[in-house]
Amino acid sequence: MLATTSAYLDLHIVGILSGFAPWIVYWVLVGNVPFATAAVLALVVAVASVLVGRIQRMSLQPLEIGATATFTVLTVLTFALSESVLERWLLTWSNVGILVVALISVLIGRSFVPELADAGPSADEIREEMFGRLNIQVQWLWVATFAGMTVSSSIPPLALGDSSIVDPRTALSVGFYWVVPVVLLALAALASRTLVNRLIAAANSPDVLRRTTFVAFRELAIDELYYLAQQKAEREVGAGMEAYAVQVGSAGVPLTGDESRESWPATYKVRERH
Numbered sequence: 001m002l003a004t005t006s007a008y009l010d011l012h013i014v015g016i017l018s019g020f021a022p023w024i025v026y027w028v029l030v031g032n033v034p035f036a037t038a039a040v041l042a043l044v045v046a047v048a049s050v051l052v053g054r055i056q057r058m059s060l061q062p063l064e065i066g067a068t069a070t071f072t073v074l075t076v077l078t079f080a081l082s083e084s085v086l087e088r089w090l091l092t093w094s095n096v097g098i099l100v101v102a103l104i105s106v107l108i109g110r111s112f113v114p115e116l117a118d119a120g121p122s123a124d125e126i127r128e129e130m131f132g133r134l135n136i137q138v139q140w141l142w143v144a145t146f147a148g149m150t151v152s153s154s155i156p157p158l159a160l161g162d163s164s165i166v167d168p169r170t171a172l173s174v175g176f177y178w179v180v181p182v183v184l185l186a187l188a189a190l191a192s193r194t195l196v197n198r199l200i201a202a203a204n205s206p207d208v209l210r211r212t213t214f215v216a217f218r219e220l221a222i223d224e225l226y227y228l229a230q231q232k233a234e235r236e237v238g239a240g241m242e243a244y245a246v247q248v249g250s251a252g253v254p255l256t257g258d259e260s261r262e263s264w265p266a267t268y269k270v271r272e273r274h
Contacts (some may be wrong), residue, residue, distance in 0.1 A: 019112065022046040022067040023098050026074075030094070031165055031178070035086050039078045039134040043071035063112045066101030070094065087164035091177055095153050099146035107140050134199045138192045145188035149181040210270065212236060213263050215255065222248070229266040242273040 026042035046067035052065050074093060078086060105112035155176040156163035163173045214227055214232040225248050233243035245268060252262030 019061075019063045020098070021049060023094060025073065026094055027091075027181075030084065036075070036078045036082075039071055039075040043068070046071050052173060060111070062101060062105040062108075062110050063169050064156070066104075066112075070097030070101070070102065073097075083165075084162075089167060091165045092153040093152065095146060095150040095181065099143070099150050102139070102143045102146055106136075106143055107252060111135060111139060112142075130199060134195060137195055141188055141192055145184050147177050148184045152176045152180040152184070156205055208269065209267050210236075212264060212266050212268070215263055217261050218252070218254075218259075224262060227263070230269070232266065233268040239269050240272050240273055243268040243270055245269045263272065 018250060022042045022045045025045050026038055029038035044137055046064070050060060050064045053061060074097070076095070078090070096150075102112050150264060156170075156173045160172060162171065163177075165173070165177050167173055186208070194232070210233075212232055214228050216228050220228075226246065229245050229248050230243065233246055237243050247267045249265035252264040255261050255263060
């Protein structure tokens with residue numbers, strides 16, 4: 001169990017870094033290299049992410065599609081618009097892109113970081129629900145972060161007629177184009193890690209009551225049902241842990257097409273094996 005939740009934390013970090021990779025590349029480069037170079041390289045990373053995703057799984061993910069669309073548009077705009085317009089709005093548009101992708105993903109029920117959605121353990125219903133709630137909380141945390149970054153990077157072009165993302169002399173531009181968004185990103189990363197750590201602690205708490213089901217023949221006695229429930233719980237908890245306080249539900253549900261067997265609910269708690 002500890003290994004499972006630790007793996008979830010690792011996948012949480014890797015998922016965020018890989019999913020946001022095109023934007024990270026763009027934000028690092030856009031103030032240090034020609035705008036066209038930054039946009040094209042970010043687009044290359046986005047396309048590479050799509051190709052890798054297709055190799056690993058059949059369906060494309062929202063973040064992959066959104067990154068490709070965002071940086072295709074930004075690449076076109078980079079060649080179509082004047083330098084002064086790009087200096088004012090290019091960073092803001094990239095923030096708008098990731099905000100729209102993240103928000104739509106949450107609203108349609110598709111995790112924009114698939115590693116998070118797939119990493120939660122499904123061995124018992126209680127922990128599965130806990131990881132599901134965490135996934136939603138983390139996604140809304142990042143949506144709020146991207147919204148804050150978008151608002152921050154919109155202030156200089158709206159407040160100053162000559163704002164520029166490459167001008168280090170104007171405190172307003174430096175602060176709201178760069179400092180505030182970077183701080184928001186850092187805080188979001190720390191907050192999401194804290195949420196995952198709390199989930200890991202809660203998921204491994206011996207006080208958490210876990211639910212499961214097992215299949216048994218209808219004619220079995222109560223002690224035999226408890227034995228099967230104990231065996232099912234032991235298979236779910238993993239190495240180094242043991243199930244205790246196992247309880248069997250009051251009634252089983254006949255299986256469809258097989259009335260000789262029933263599905264029984266059961267609950268248990270988990271602790272380290274001594």
